[in-house]
Amino acid sequence: MKAVLKKEPAPGAILADVPVPRPGPSEVLVKVKATSICGTDHHIYIWNDWAKNRIKPPQIMGHEFAGEIVEIGPGVTSAKVGDYVSAETHVVCGHCVQCMLGEKHVCQNTRILGVDRDGAFAEYVVVPEENVWHNDPRIPPAIASIQEPLGNAIHTVLAGETRGKTMAIFGCGPIGLMAIGVAKSCGASFVAAIDINDYRLDIAKKMKADMVINSKSQDPVEALLEHTHGVGVDAVLEMSGASLVFGQMFKVVRAGGRVTLLGLPAKPVAVNFSDDVVMRGITIQGITGRRVWETWLIGRELLASGSLDLTPVVTHHLDLADYAKGMDLMTSGNCGKVILYPEGVSH
Amino acid sequence: MKAVLKKEPAPGAILADVPVPRPGPSEVLVKVKATSICGTDHHIYIWNDWAKNRIKPPQIMGHEFAGEIVEIGPGVTSAKVGDYVSAETHVVCGHCVQCMLGEKHVCQNTRILGVDRDGAFAEYVVVPEENVWHNDPRIPPAIASIQEPLGNAIHTVLAGETRGKTMAIFGCGPIGLMAIGVAKSCGASFVAAIDINDYRLDIAKKMKADMVINSKSQDPVEALLEHTHGVGVDAVLEMSGASLVFGQMFKVVRAGGRVTLLGLPAKPVAVNFSDDVVMRGITIQGITGRRVWETWLIGRELLASGSLDLTPVVTHHLDLADYAKGMDLMTSGNCGKVILYPEGVSH
Amino acid sequence: MKAVLKKEPAPGAILADVPVPRPGPSEVLVKVKATSICGTDHHIYIWNDWAKNRIKPPQIMGHEFAGEIVEIGPGVTSAKVGDYVSAETHVVCGHCVQCMLGEKHVCQNTRILGVDRDGAFAEYVVVPEENVWHNDPRIPPAIASIQEPLGNAIHTVLAGETRGKTMAIFGCGPIGLMAIGVAKSCGASFVAAIDINDYRLDIAKKMKADMVINSKSQDPVEALLEHTHGVGVDAVLEMSGASLVFGQMFKVVRAGGRVTLLGLPAKPVAVNFSDDVVMRGITIQGITGRRVWETWLIGRELLASGSLDLTPVVTHHLDLADYAKGMDLMTSGNCGKVILYPEGVSH
């Protein structure tokens, strides 16, 4: 089969012919209909420091996908050939205290699809039965393939109250953009979107942000304090990873509010905890992964019911073979989600 | 001034000329722009058993309103002449354990506007400063006057999770209808509305119910179990007060779900607690009043932002002098909210 | 091996010689050190209506136990020979919406050890790997064997806030008695215990109840309202299943409080929902099973740390062969937990 293979510990990847994998015990084999590029895939492609330390080539890239089960391994009981599925990409141990408490997203022994084992930028992918997610047939493959990052957005937005609340979302990458839609469909009365890229801010408008701020030309602190009469917003979602935002976000969150962090700053950031966190009663939440399966259920419900429309976020559809073009789009920043089709876009 | 007065302990009410009241210490005088008829007002008007035991005529009726402050009493600091306001109708003691815990809606010493003191079906009404609610200027008086019952709807809907959840609302009186809108604007993926009145079910559709069931012609248990593949919905909101619904609601709520009660059954109802509540892990919540001021803030945000549109619920606009016509509409059941205007509809 | 066998669909049980079972795939074989009698076992023994409808003899009885793993089946990875274990007795499907949401205690497809498959009143018992619970070595077998019903107590007590709260526990069977200890160790400032059996009320005192009420000689409503100056307690735990209590519990819970139900009334009970639940803002919670594994973790922590001492609840230690004597004690009501030892008490 065709697969995008990280063959060597160096930038780039190749389109390789590899054997179709076989499902082991309690695993399933999925024929991939659509697979989407994540920022993590881009990190592996450009071979940044994180990738150098974590990835062991050769390995098939990719982890976001939707497809159809074509073979099941021994002992599989909850999935069958023909099922239309996606997958939770964190393969967890089930036995650490976090797993026992239902906090699988912080399992002590997580292994990740496309990072620690072969991934989905291929015609076929093997996933453990317990990671299989059954898609609603009303959700098309391109949208179904981005349920995994949508889950990050949902986990972040719904980490606190949204209903009748005001929010500021820093960073309009795909997850930030999806977070706008999630917040609005879950009762947020005001959502401001902040970024430095007008292409992405245009998508933010389509996702129904109530205010968009290009922080290169407008001070988000000033704009948000003016809008909230100096009080600040109920919640800040930090989805950019930019250190600069740490100097803004505590100024725009109201006393008693929350700051929810999904973005990953490259370096330690200094915070004035006394004035900005303790004295103002702020809660800071670190968010990783998705709540399994709470987050997935919410995403499926919002998508299948039509409450949430992610089509503005999906900006590019490419043949799998054009993966390099997709990676270049990611480098440029002028894209939302890029979907790759192993059978070809026009299929 | 003109006022709808419950003059005697008997059915009916009169339009009387009474002196304009004066605000006492920590009270304000409001010129009423719009006032709406509540089911409680109707109970007082028809003089049912509850009214006989509670109301001490003569008393001015009514408690839902919006208007402008025209005079303030001594010691008032948080409101001023010219403010556009409505009011929380529960006047609480502030010192019982419930008030100390922020559960003012179950204060042990509540007194109610229009029930225990003169109300708002009049050109002017006096309310305590601490009950004053500042309206958003984007909300017109008719809608602002129904924020109080909207608060009941919000309190009921938001008593549990809504985001990505499925719900069944029994009873499409005005509060049930508003609850549909609140649920949909707060992320409910599926809302079924059940009633026996097609007039009200038509409004339910306008409020964006995903399914409407006239339980005279269709079995809601069958319809909802079919829709949910036998599982049941995440939440049932009981807003009808009909005993019959108690025989249906435990069958349509999923194991682990919630049943939230706002309706008031006329008599005790027998429940199979073992099979229907304990063994299925059901939570039953009794809801009264509004969380002060959490509920009001949410309502104002949802209305002012446009996330929630209540115009389909407001079906009739009448001069205050036509209050009897409004009460007849309430008796017929073929209405949503009926708004009365002391200055006249056409003003 | 020796086993207490429900051989026929009739009252009683026999001590039989049966083959030692073998663990299948993903199962383990446990040598039982101590096993305790549950009310459910007693129902099966006396062959009440519930038992007639649910149990399919022949079947080995019992489900509460502690012991040592002596053999593991194929594919077991998280347990090994020599492990000191107990077991969650609900074998769940893992795939229904409740399981996906972490609400395994209300799984749609639960099968129960000793009810739907062979149990633990025997020298050996087979349990699924995923139901195995690793005991803390500081907890002796008799106490470890009652962690399962302790879990019911914890689930009930911790279904709401306890810290600085006042509580009334109706029913001082073993789970009610354990609930007293859990409540006191988790910050309850006042716990009243109500029963009609002085033997059990004496144990309630040892569990540190602040007030014990024999409701045959003292009115619990009067006593509790007097103690709380007419306000009522923050939480009522109904652990008796007596219909009579439903007429008392809404009078002793404060407005805004919770009523948590674990007891199973034999018949439907009529409740005045308007006055007792809706107008007073009461929450009623049905509790079944244990939160897997949250509840177990809390129990292990409380027991192993010494915060919770259950020794007063364990009143009788018998050889397994004396199971009939244990059942007679259960019938009399003059016991707490009765522990059976397959190897003999004196071992």
Add this chain to the structure above:
Amino acid sequence: MKAVLKKEPAPGAILADVPVPRPGPSEVLVKVKATSICGTDHHIYIWNDWAKNRIKPPQIMGHEFAGEIVEIGPGVTSAKVGDYVSAETHVVCGHCVQCMLGEKHVCQNTRILGVDRDGAFAEYVVVPEENVWHNDPRIPPAIASIQEPLGNAIHTVLAGETRGKTMAIFGCGPIGLMAIGVAKSCGASFVAAIDINDYRLDIAKKMKADMVINSKSQDPVEALLEHTHGVGVDAVLEMSGASLVFGQMFKVVRAGGRVTLLGLPAKPVAVNFSDDVVMRGITIQGITGRRVWETWLIGRELLASGSLDLTPVVTHHLDLADYAKGMDLMTSGNCGKVILYPEGVSH
């Protein structure tokens, strides 16, 4: 009357003869039985940078107290002469969004007793009626006077789950010491106390800490990871304000756990948010003040019921005139709470 007066903007304070204050409208006059020294009082006494910017001498110092109402101002309805009271020291506006949401501890317009108005280091003090707290008569004045800082401890400890949880408390000043007792009485299964002062660690043992660590001689990270088998504790309470602790606390909290901050670091602290907060799903909570009145109710219940014993924390009893000796004890660090008696210790 005698009062400890901050007369000039310089270190120190004097014992002055000043007029007995009179209660204004909605205020009460309290005869002080016992008043305790807070770290804030010490800051004002030594005249540190914070004090220089905030305090406007002349002003009577002190804010923690217990006493008896001897006079009430006009309009007071909820308190009367003879009542045994203490006071919430934050005088809030009641009208900002935080006050409306029940988050009075982060009111935008807070004024503080003994900081922004005359305080309680005196024979008499005036407090607003709405700040009056009625003490339980079972609680003696010395203990009643420290309910206010106890409230900070309760707010911090109960900001998350404690029942069956493991905790590490950094900083054994009086609030840290009280937090140990609160945590243990509210179900924490393991509480480690960390400080650099053996005098205070000895009190920590008396408060029933399960482990005490002098971090000058023992590495708390190593000790806590060893105790928790490398997993970390469920919650860290940071009550020292030491920047050094920020380098330790993220290493000892388990993934998914909480870090609750009450201490005030003198300067900004750099945090590796990516590795230590986001990827591990950590929640950081800033805590200030007390939840009014939730926190106070819990404290009163725990103290009056005997669940919580604070006597080990109260180390010194002095005549009010010996305030300077009390301040010197605070400087030395070799004290818990220091209580001052306007009528003399021996009274």
